[in-house]
Amino acid sequence: MSRVVMAAALAASLLVAVPASGTAADTDYTLSVDPSAKGATIDDSMYGVFFEDINRAADGGLYAELVQNRSFEYDPADNASYTPLTAWAPAGGTLDVVDDDGRLNERNRRYLRVGLPGGVINSGYNTGVNVERGERYDFSVWARTDQAAGTPLHVGLTDEAGADLAAPLKLQVTGDGWKKYTGTFDARQSSTNGRLLVNGGGTGTLRLDMVSLFPRDTFKGHGLRSDLARKIAALEPGFVRFPGGCLVNTGSHEAYEAPNWERRRSFQWKDTIGPVEERATNWNFWGYNQSYGLGYYEYFQFSEDVGAMPLPVVPALVTGCGQNRATDDPALLQRHIQDTLDLIEFANGPADSTWGRKRAEMGHPKPFKLTHVAVGNEENLADEFFARFTQFRAAIEAKYPDITIVSNSGPDDTGANFDRLWQLNRDAGVDMVDEHYYNSPSWFLENNDRYDSYDRNGPKVFLGEYASQDNRFFNALSEAAFMTGLERNADVVKLASYAPLLSNEDYVQWRPDMIWFNNHASWGSTSYEVQKLFMTNVGDHVVKSTASGTAWSPTPITGAIGLSSWATSVAYDDVKVTAADGRELFSDDFSGDAGNWTGNGAGNWGVVDGAYVQSDVAATNPLVTAGDPTWNNFTFSVKATKKSGSEGFLIPFAVNGTGNPFWWNLGGWNNTRSAVDGGNSSRVFHADNTTIETGRTYDLRVEVRDRHVKLFIDGTLWAEFTDESGKNPEPFRQVVTRDQATGELIVKVVNAQADAARTKIDLGRTTRVKSTARATVLQGRPDDVNSEFTQPVRATETQVKVSNSFTHTFPPHSVTFLRIKERQR
Structure with a gap:
């Protein structure tokens, strides 16, 4: 994520003028289409999603684990309000979180020591653990006891007042070595304020770690929260960029080692694979702890599950996101380069290779078909970054020449650092450059032609992060107008993803966001509706079209x-x-x-x-x-x-x-x-x-x-x-594409003004089309915001009359896609 210093200082005081709502007049436009003139080819991967663990997008979000701080690793070094017992409350007995030779493993160092009888209660995320009647929930815990006869373990799933939401589990912990104990709840009642009770009976000492509760219903059985994953899958993304963002290149770049377990590390993929109880936990740049239960294997698996190309981002050893430091340790640089080569082998290597075997052991013998790797994120030190990027690039190309290596242009859409990085990328013949920007809706309306003048023979553009600075419908309209320019320039802009993707409404570090949620519900923003409309109606190539503009003084x-x-x-x-x-x-x-x-x-x-x-x-x-x-x-x-x-x-x-x-x-x-x-x-x-x-x-x-x-x-x-x-930014924008499989012209029109746009559409004298077309429309007031309880901006479908020359009135403040079926000549 980029944070432009000036913009951050002014954000609270700046106002963006948007058209008023009210009774609309008609403004006349013309739209001429030449179906015989084929424009830029649009790749299947044109639009995708960018997932970063920001706004509690992973733990408490897409990762379906319902227990917060399940391994007692929270620490005030990560967040001043944290303790190892954050989200836990005592249920009798004495409680101590310890780190000694009795730990579960070197990466999962802290555990809870309970003086019996006694136990703990976990309150989950948001208002509590969400429990839905009729659903099943799988419990697990690693435990040990110093009692030769064993320790009875009572596990309850209750509401806030302690009433059972499901029949309690009765388990018996045996032996003074760590073992995993499991059970399943069948929920009899629903609650958004649930609690998980883990209570030991008898005497002596009970040790607990990795206390877990998962809904049985996860997306394709792979451990991700179903409603959130389904909303992402409904976008039909062409790629998934992960894991960041600022997570990639902030914090220490040192390897995970036991003596350094409290270090603030950048996101490094080897920390995040293997058995979940053996993965590291880490400080999160956005102000909280992350468990790495959602790790690189799960990212690759999710990409495959939604039919998208995985696009991982690795650190280039130059920090970004306001830190602006470069690491000058050749050995450390070589270690990260080797880690990137190992990552490609983990994704694509045969099951008998070193890292391919680890993938296979996790349950995926076949390769993940990785084709792109991005090196670095929003570096503000152009020359320092590019010197290190060049070494990554050389090593990857030498071993994996078919991998597309993505560079970047820093955190802003313009400026000295942006210009320098683009010069370096062009001079070196880099394949693709990642651009990021978060700007006003006026900027997006005014910059529809941003990529018209880009060098057609230079590096391609990956627009990895962009959004207009709010979640109102006028913001979504401005983004839609901008996206018509992205499609028109699909020969230059090969990939694009709105950001951020997810936000938990009670843990917000950044807004706007595409999908919002709490512990029991999720909803798409107005920008989500626009993105979904574009992403599911892309087309195969651009068709030449021209439109009149809006008069201004x-x-x-x-x-x-x-x-x-x-x-x-x-x-x-x-x-x-x-x-x-x-x-x-x-x-x-x-x-x-x-x-x-x-x-x-x-x-x-x-x-x-x-x-x-x-x-x-x-x-x-x-x-x-x-x-x-x-x-x-x-x-x-x-x-x-x-x-x-x-x-x-x-x-x-x-x-x-x-x-x-x-x-x-x-x-x-x-x-x-x-x-x-x-x-x-x-x-x-x-x-x-x-x-x-x-x-x-x-x-x-x-x-x-x-x-x-x-x-x-x-x-x-x-x-x-x-x-x-x-002049007011042009509110009337359009692009036309063709869907080869259906034989349809897709006429995409954005009308971001209070006036209706009465438009004469000319498809050419020789074009023959069916008499009706499907119109999908997003319409609302400029200030409309989708929420958990109301979604005023939702797509509607109608049938409209069309011919090779017809007039259609596009409503005020609307996005309209007309799918017009061509007749065979």
């Missing part, structure tokens, strides 16, 4: 002015704003107080020696603003001095409270580069390596004329640009 860049900083103390003076005709609109030389300025409460601002000084070097974006939000065609000048800290100046302009202001960021990114970005398009308009000197005073000037901006440093033009986002 440009409006000038408008807004007040601001001053800010980032982890830096700054002094500003002699602020002036003049109109284009020279009239003075605003002036402040700070000879008095700073009463003209309004702050956001951050930082420490004050007038010092005739300048406005922000002195808190820890403050991030202590924004102050002044002036009239209706200003346009103005010049804004200020003298700026860096006093101390890690960066330079933040100069916002066009601040009007209705969208994203423009930000002139001088000496940003730890004083390594400068950029101007923002506006309703949220684009970076210029970036370079300008840095800011401490103690030097700079004369900064911003000239705004209609939609054109010029920026000057000490009287010298630094950059200029024209922002065309003054």
